[in-house]
Amino acid sequence: MLPKLDPLLHSELRLAIMSLLAGVDEADFTYLKEQTGATSGNLSVQIDKLAEAGYITVEKGFKGKMPRTACRITTEGTEAFRAYVKALKKYIAVGK
């Protein structure tokens, strides 16, 4: 039986955010916006959902005088991301 895909990760924007954060130590909100091409509002909503699930942490601070929002993937998020990729591979293997 095929494993269920995590609905929180099975969304284009949230998956892109998680993929970006999985490959870095931390990233600014503006970096995520630049890389995903999403609008600030949409990105903010999706980041909140991932943070509520405990997949990422969001830290607000300053870089010089400019406000800065730093996002990091958590251990729980990394595990969920790995499990999601593993499940995807199974789906692809079955489809072949």
Added chain:
Amino acid sequence: MEQNKEMTAEESLSLITETLNSSRKEITRRSGKYYILWGTLLTLFSLIIYLLWKLTDQAAWNNLWFGMPIIGFLLARLMSRKDTEPHVQNDVSRITQGIWSAFGIFACTVAVFTIAYSYVSDGALDLGRTIRVMVSVASLTAEIVLLFGLAESICGVALKNWAMKIAGFVTGIGGLAIYYITGAAEEQLFIFTFAGLVLVATGLVIKYQYK
């Protein structure tokens, strides 16, 4: 990018791969400006010092090298502050930064150490002798122990382990100290005895840390 778009497994996997690759490329692109900064400084300093040395016949102009890391560090800080690009850091950028920092610390310490050694052994600062001592560092043993120490420090950077970073530094600079004291005599083999002991001690510390 939409949050509700239905994706197939292939599309999801392709999105993950593309996102990771594009992020890696972006981080690599950003490191370019620091290579340009340090490359420019190195070229300018070497040419200026060469000309001053050549024109005045004074090796003391080599002291200007100490200005390079100071200017470079200040400019790098300024560039980082004025940077309008959003912040992002991954393992590769962290390790690259650590490798160059380790190199900078090694290079500056070797220079300071050599001048200090020259001063202590002569009781006065004889820059001509200092340059000769620096040239004598081009001994195979001294070069190997410095590279050994640098490699160990870099491993510490990659593994985020302070014991390894410090042990590498102690091995490189300590080995050089032994070389200065023993010269080219057979006692210089103690450099490797020392390096071996530090390596064993590092292994023990790491074992204790991750018990």
